[in-house]
Amino acid sequence: MKPGSDSFDVAIVGAGVSGANIARRLSAYELDVVLVEKEADVSFGTSKANSGIVHGGFHHNKKYLKARLELQGAMMFDRLKAELDFPFERCGIVVAAMHEDEMRPIEQLYMQGVENGVIGIEMCSRERMLELEPKLSEDCVGGLYAPGGGIVEPYRFVFSLVENAQKNGVRLMTGFAVESAKREGERWTVKAADGRSIKARYVVNAAGLFADEVSRAFGAEDFAIHARKGEYYLLDRMTKCKPARVVFPVPTSVSKGMLVIPTVEGTVLIGPTATAVQDKTDLATTREELDTILKSARNMIPSVSETDVITSFAGLRPFMEEDFYIEPSKKAPAFIQVAGIQSPGLTASPAIGEYVKDLLKKEGLKLVEKADWDPFVRKVPRAKDLSPYELDELVKKDPAYGEIVCRCERVTEAEIVEAIRRGHVTLDGIKYFTRAQMGRCQGGFCTYKILKIIMRETGMGWDEITKRGEGSSVLRGEL
Amino acid sequence: MKEMRFDAAVVGGGAAGMAAALEFAARGLTCAVIEREEQLGGILMQCIHNGFGLIEFNEELSGPEFAERFEEKVRKTAITPLCSTTVIEMEVEGEEKVLSCVSSGLGVIRLRAKAVVLAMGCRERNRGNIRIPGSRPAGVYTAGLAQRLVNIEGYVPGKDVVIIGSGDIGLIMARRMSWVGCKVHAVVEILPYPSGLTRNIVQCLNDFGIPLYLSHLTTNIYGKDRVEGVEITPIENGALMLEKSFKIPCDTVLLSVGLVPENELSKNMGIEINPMTNGPYVDACLMTNIPGVFACGNVLHVHDLVDFVVEEARRAGAFAAEWLAGKRGGKEVRVKAGPNVRYVSPSKVAPARDNKLYLRTLVVKNDAVLEVKLNNKIVRQVKKSHVQPSEMITLTLGQAELEAAASAPDSVLEISIQ
Numbered sequence A: 001m002k003p004g005s006d007s008f009d010v011a012i013v014g015a016g017v018s019g020a021n022i023a024r025r026l027s028a029y030e031l032d033v034v035l036v037e038k039e040a041d042v043s044f045g046t047s048k049a050n051s052g053i054v055h056g057g058f059h060h061n062k063k064y065l066k067a068r069l070e071l072q073g074a075m076m077f078d079r080l081k082a083e084l085d086f087p088f089e090r091c092g093i094v095v096a097a098m099h100e101d102e103m104r105p106i107e108q109l110y111m112q113g114v115e116n117g118v119i120g121i122e123m124c125s126r127e128r129m130l131e132l133e134p135k136l137s138e139d140c141v142g143g144l145y146a147p148g149g150g151i152v153e154p155y156r157f158v159f160s161l162v163e164n165a166q167k168n169g170v171r172l173m174t175g176f177a178v179e180s181a182k183r184e185g186e187r188w189t190v191k192a193a194d195g196r197s198i199k200a201r202y203v204v205n206a207a208g209l210f211a212d213e214v215s216r217a218f219g220a221e222d223f224a225i226h227a228r229k230g231e232y233y234l235l236d237r238m239t240k241c242k243p244a245r246v247v248f249p250v251p252t253s254v255s256k257g258m259l260v261i262p263t264v265e266g267t268v269l270i271g272p273t274a275t276a277v278q279d280k281t282d283l284a285t286t287r288e289e290l291d292t293i294l295k296s297a298r299n300m301i302p303s304v305s306e307t308d309v310i311t312s313f314a315g316l317r318p319f320m321e322e323d324f325y326i327e328p329s330k331k332a333p334a335f336i337q338v339a340g341i342q343s344p345g346l347t348a349s350p351a352i353g354e355y356v357k358d359l360l361k362k363e364g365l366k367l368v369e370k371a372d373w374d375p376f377v378r379k380v381p382r383a384k385d386l387s388p389y390e391l392d393e394l395v396k397k398d399p400a401y402g403e404i405v406c407r408c409e410r411v412t413e414a415e416i417v418e419a420i421r422r423g424h425v426t427l428d429g430i431k432y433f434t435r436a437q438m439g440r441c442q443g444g445f446c447t448y449k450i451l452k453i454i455m456r457e458t459g460m461g462w463d464e465i466t467k468r469g470e471g472s473s474v475l476r477g478e479l
Numbered sequence B: 001m002k003e004m005r006f007d008a009a010v011v012g013g014g015a016a017g018m019a020a021a022l023e024f025a026a027r028g029l030t031c032a033v034i035e036r037e038e039q040l041g042g043i044l045m046q047c048i049h050n051g052f053g054l055i056e057f058n059e060e061l062s063g064p065e066f067a068e069r070f071e072e073k074v075r076k077t078a079i080t081p082l083c084s085t086t087v088i089e090m091e092v093e094g095e096e097k098v099l100s101c102v103s104s105g106l107g108v109i110r111l112r113a114k115a116v117v118l119a120m121g122c123r124e125r126n127r128g129n130i131r132i133p134g135s136r137p138a139g140v141y142t143a144g145l146a147q148r149l150v151n152i153e154g155y156v157p158g159k160d161v162v163i164i165g166s167g168d169i170g171l172i173m174a175r176r177m178s179w180v181g182c183k184v185h186a187v188v189e190i191l192p193y194p195s196g197l198t199r200n201i202v203q204c205l206n207d208f209g210i211p212l213y214l215s216h217l218t219t220n221i222y223g224k225d226r227v228e229g230v231e232i233t234p235i236e237n238g239a240l241m242l243e244k245s246f247k248i249p250c251d252t253v254l255l256s257v258g259l260v261p262e263n264e265l266s267k268n269m270g271i272e273i274n275p276m277t278n279g280p281y282v283d284a285c286l287m288t289n290i291p292g293v294f295a296c297g298n299v300l301h302v303h304d305l306v307d308f309v310v311e312e313a314r315r316a317g318a319f320a321a322e323w324l325a326g327k328r329g330g331k332e333v334r335v336k337a338g339p340n341v342r343y344v345s346p347s348k349v350a351p352a353r354d355n356k357l358y359l360r361t362l363v364v365k366n367d368a369v370l371e372v373k374l375n376n377k378i379v380r381q382v383k384k385s386h387v388q389p390s391e392m393i394t395l396t397l398g399q400a401e402l403e404a405a406a407s408a409p410d411s412v413l414e415i416s417i418q
């Protein structure tokens, strides 16, 4: 493709974990691909605020596409981690029954897991549960163990996928909010709210909560996506309640329930709740819901303490029907719907990439493998993972590794600069890439340092810096 | 990796760190002060208002002026200041403590010392710690961060401000933001009394006509991208009056909801922390449970006046120097916080000499009596015209009062407010 050209083979709308996996998968072929995203950075939608769990494959029946993609996707993570340098760990999952009545559903989950071919899944006695997870309440009566389940930092996963896709020729356009589209001959002309436009032969609608609007803009199916909010608390890494595995309660009919999650980065997440909301941008947390979370987390792990809380946040599940809706539109030509990607969307996402690639092929897209496809991203050394000796060596090569900017998460200036050079120039983008501002002081000490580094590295003025894009300016005046 | 060796190492170069280090230098001991920022001074450097040093220097200085006086003294001694250097780990190795420090110039340094003084200061409590629900837009800052932005970096974080919490930093910032042309719409405090010093209420709020809402809880923060307002709810007889909630439009929220001693390094080293102060438990010599490791200043417990910080730090430095000279503490008596007292620091006293104690009350009270009991016998009563949680109380107990403890085993000293 000629650089700067606005004509592509495939345009993917939405740079969440679905769009990112599709883009990266397509980057392996001789294709001109563009990934467009309305936000200032990638992964700023549902893919940034979720439980970050690579599920265990026992929650859903195989008759659903989501279950089949979950099983396939979960198996792809080890390889992806090796290629893409993002935090992922197979720490295992336990489902804790707190009452005898809950042992029946546990048995059903177990049978479903066995049917789904989940390796190593195990029905557990109370003793076995307490051995697997000593922090569990004495009241636990038994449960389920799925050793293959894991945890991932979802935004880092998306960042790496997109970075690798770009390395292999995919063009990323942020701040590009798709507003309208027109089919002209064999091509779609796609217009953004800011007046920019692109052309593409095929379009993939991976717009998450707004896939319904995007579908309508293309004259494709008319459906509605509803938002179901999930609120969380994040606990300090010094907390005493950190379990060794993800701890689930027995699921209800509407959700998998509220969990206690040991994140890969050493903190603990508790939540999420599940409440339907009208406004699909409503990410506010509420007093009542947060109280519920503490209560149900404590029910399973009594040492959960509110004094360990460092922040709270919410994510929105794009709910449409029971299953994912991934298929070529029956109304609009060369338009693939990737909608209703609720849980286990993150787990399934690598398989969604494969699946959509195959759909595009069936729709006539020619796939010729690139001879020089490079599956790797350049690894960023992280000061907090290094021994003093390793850090010393690194400082000799790059003195910026000797400047600790974020004391709580031990993030150095070199890592902040790396984030900026890789295109993350908002405070939140830098936070998700580096973890600076994510620890116990929540940016109280390092925000001003990060602001200065952004200005120095990008030449941006103080009035151009935002928390997460347009409207979220950080500073309002200069003395 | 570089190795360095000193008699003593001081972690943190704020008021406490500098004052402690000077004690080592005065006794001819070698000492390093490790400070993460480019210059010594700590939090004082961003406090450009007056009000420092009334006790120490008998005059009213600004924070940087106060710091400069100490820095000058430090420069005149053989103290090694290691600025732009962060301590990332502390371990005990036999008789020595090993601090891993990192800086861009020197890489990682393994710094060995026989004694260590902790003087890392504190951090601000944030929104998550006090669980304010609502959205998470730009425009929510801790008051100390705003102070840094305005006073040192030269930027104004917002124009229409609501301050949550009536701690001193918030009060000072209410005045500061007014001076730079912002409108401060309110200071909101959950308690029925302010948590900052009375003089700050007068000088920073009353003089500017800024309303102070006592017994009000912030129940929501609004705004998608940038703050658009806060919801405030009165508390009456301990209950939230949700039907009386009201909204104050603003583009900025500053939080001044308390400070927490910064003890993650200490905890990782195995130092025991007192949950009432969030600082280490220390004995009558300000020594932690790890022999040779001392603590002072805001890392030990949050002080409201820098004068008390340096006073305490001097004692910590002197005790550490004595410890290095081989002197070991004699008999000590456990100190207990009695009725109406939140904490007493240190948690032990030595009956053989004078002991300086710092304490905070749990109550606001006029005509209060501070009562000191040794083994249930009253040994001292002090009249106080007014006590409140935001103002630290000092007390010196000497040999005369503590004599009885010298003979009785398992003595307990209890301090209460009546």
Ligand SMILES: Cc1cc2nc3c(=O)[nH]c(=O)nc-3n(C[C@H](O)[C@H](O)[C@H](O)COP(=O)(O)OP(=O)(O)OC[C@H]3O[C@@H](n4cnc5c(N)ncnc54)[C@H](O)[C@@H]3O)c2cc1C
Pocket (backbone or CB within 6 Å): A013, A014, A015, A016, A017, A018, A019, A020, A036, A037, A038, A039, A042, A043, A044, A045, A046, A047, A048, A049, A050, A051, A052, A053, A054, A055, A176, A177, A178, A179, A206, A207, A208, A209, A210, A211, A214, A229, A230, A231, A272, A315, A316, A317, A318, A341, A342, A343, A344, A345, A346, A347, A348
């Ligand atoms: C509370 C919660 C917990 C969850 N926990 C898990 C879990 O533990 N494990 C798991 O596997 N799954 C989990 N999920 C599900 C998972 O997070 C989602 O399935 C997944 O993130 C969806 O990714 P996506 O890319 O389809 O959507 P999104 O991440 O929302 O991406 C869509 C993107 O499209 C962009 N966009 C929208 N409209 C436009 C437009 N007009 N023009 C351009 N761009 C546009 C958006 O800005 C957004 O970035 C959870 C979800 C929630 C909410």
Ligand SMILES: Cc1cc2nc3c(=O)[nH]c(=O)nc-3n(C[C@H](O)[C@H](O)[C@H](O)COP(=O)(O)OP(=O)(O)OC[C@H]3O[C@@H](n4cnc5c(N)ncnc54)[C@H](O)[C@@H]3O)c2cc1C
Pocket (backbone or CB within 6 Å): B011, B012, B013, B014, B015, B016, B017, B034, B035, B036, B037, B041, B042, B043, B044, B047, B050, B051, B052, B053, B085, B086, B087, B088, B119, B120, B121, B122, B144, B147, B168, B169, B172, B262, B265, B296, B297, B298, B299, B303, B304, B305, B306, B307, B309
């Ligand atoms: C806004 C504000 C207003 C105040 N107003 C007044 C007033 O009007 N009058 C008054 O008398 N007092 C006032 N005080 C109180 C007084 O100034 C402080 O209590 C005192 O300065 C604290 O000194 P410190 O040395 O304990 O802590 P700090 O000054 O916080 O110093 C701690 C130092 O340790 C460093 N450090 C921490 N961890 C590490 C590490 N791992 N490695 C290297 N270095 C590290 C930090 O960078 C910092 O410089 C005010 C305080 C504040 C915050």
